[in-house]
Amino acid sequence: MKKWFRYTCAGLVLVTALSIGLSGQAFDAGAEQLKRTNILELQEMPVTITPDGGKLLLSDSPEMVPAYGIMYQDTVRGDVRLFFHHVNATPEPGKIIVLLVNEGEQEANVVLKQRGISGPDLNYLEVGKAAQLDYLTRKDFELICVPAKGTILLDSSLDSTVVDQNMLVNGIYDFTMDQPVKVVTMMLPVDADPAKFLAEAEVLPADSQRLRGTFDGMDRIIAMKGAYNPKEDGAVVITLADNKKDRFLAGTDATDGSRTINYGNYGVVYRLYIPSYHDQNLSVYLNPRGGEFAGGLNTQFRHQQVNTVATPYDKLFFGSDSRTDFAHLGDFTGGQSLWLTFSPPGASNLPVKVILIPNMNY
Structure with missing residues (x-):
């Protein structure tokens, strides 16, 4: 399993870089911008959260x-x-x-x-x-x-x-x-x-x-209430699995009938829809806020182009410093269908923030 995992992650780095046209300079520019930003002060994008599935x-x-x-x-x-x-x-x-x-x-x-x-x-x-x-x-x-x-x-x-x-x-x-x-x-x-x-x-x-x-409700559909406007909105965030903006699931332990809480929403699959203005471009990042984090997610662009992105893709885990750790999920043309599929990975810490920033060079 170790050997398979390392081979797969190496492949994911290549697939991600080719599919969204990244350059090392573009990635560094976005990451450096975020490192100079207080993420906790960024505007939270209004969303609707709808439980779905079995x-x-x-x-x-x-x-x-x-x-x-x-x-x-x-x-x-x-x-x-x-x-x-x-x-x-x-x-x-x-x-x-x-x-x-x-x-x-x-x-x-x-x-x-x-x-x-x-x-x-x-x-x-x-x-x-x-x-x-x-x-x-x-x-x-x-x-x-x-x-x-x-x-x-x-x-x-x-x-x-x-x-x-x-x-x-x-x-x-x-x-x-x-x-x-x-x-x-x-x-x-x-x-x-x-x-x-x-x-x-x-x-x-x-x-x-x-x-x-x-x-x-094993799934959650998260839809932004309005389109993201990079020029006017600047950098914005969507917080997942924090038990405030995004509540933890409550259920029942069938072995004894007691009430139980899924702290971290492990096993819940999130489908996050990100609409944006058609004449502007954006970059998307993931920022762990609770500590060490090692996982992955899917981006689906224009309904068909699906990429699996390891988070992070250049090392096993990140999140030791929530102020400077960001995983680049991609650069995207505005006005196109963009979905993120995310689920809290086992052994990782929550919450996380999805960050949208303007990309004028893409």
Whole structure:
């Protein structure tokens, strides 16, 4: 996974630079301008935030799994996203899997539509970034049939993946189901049979962060209320995942019925629409505000031109200094359709700010 991740990131640097016509000078000019700017004093662009999509299952507690057992489970139907993020905190090797359990009388059809998986590895930021980039770039359909009163693995590769002590595995899966199916994330011994282990397994207690639960609205559509006018507006920002302008999801921990909050909105996919004046050009940056950050996002320009941008693309992570760390997402002609697809990556810190600045030279 390390080797694949490094190769992919190198490729992303090349693709991004060629597709938006960057020059080193243009990039440095924008970054230097932002370094001289107090980002917290910039105008916040008014937006509307609309929840969308089906249910999000978040399995991130206990993050440091202290024993074999079930980390999270719930019975759901329809469109679902599962985001799991777990470390084997035992001295013994194990495997972290996702099991689909059909307790009904009819066969259940599960269509797996999109996925991202990374780990096991000891570098948690690298795992979170690689899973995010995998999710953004890999779209493949797979039909999984879960027999009545039966079980099946959501991803068979996890059953043969050994997770040693202190190693992290991060997975993101989008799927839809035509019948109610129980989705179970659990850690078990390497040689254990998942179905047999499940019959005796217990739900592990949540840790102090309680980052697990079922949440409505796995996607968010964010639309600016007016077009961005670079000449008049100057540099502006849109803040994501700060729990003030953009609230964290509230849901229910299905293992005990308690209320839970998704601090950071992990697993939520944002679709941000940026309209702009047709006779002016703009540059877009990402600025982490909460600390170390390693992820990626997609830009979709003129409806068809899609680029995956590693954030940052020149090193593993940034955000140690929120005043000077910026990831250049691209330079764009004004008046054209521009969408950003973003999701908080595992192991990274939130919030982030999307920054729009005028680009008179593009």
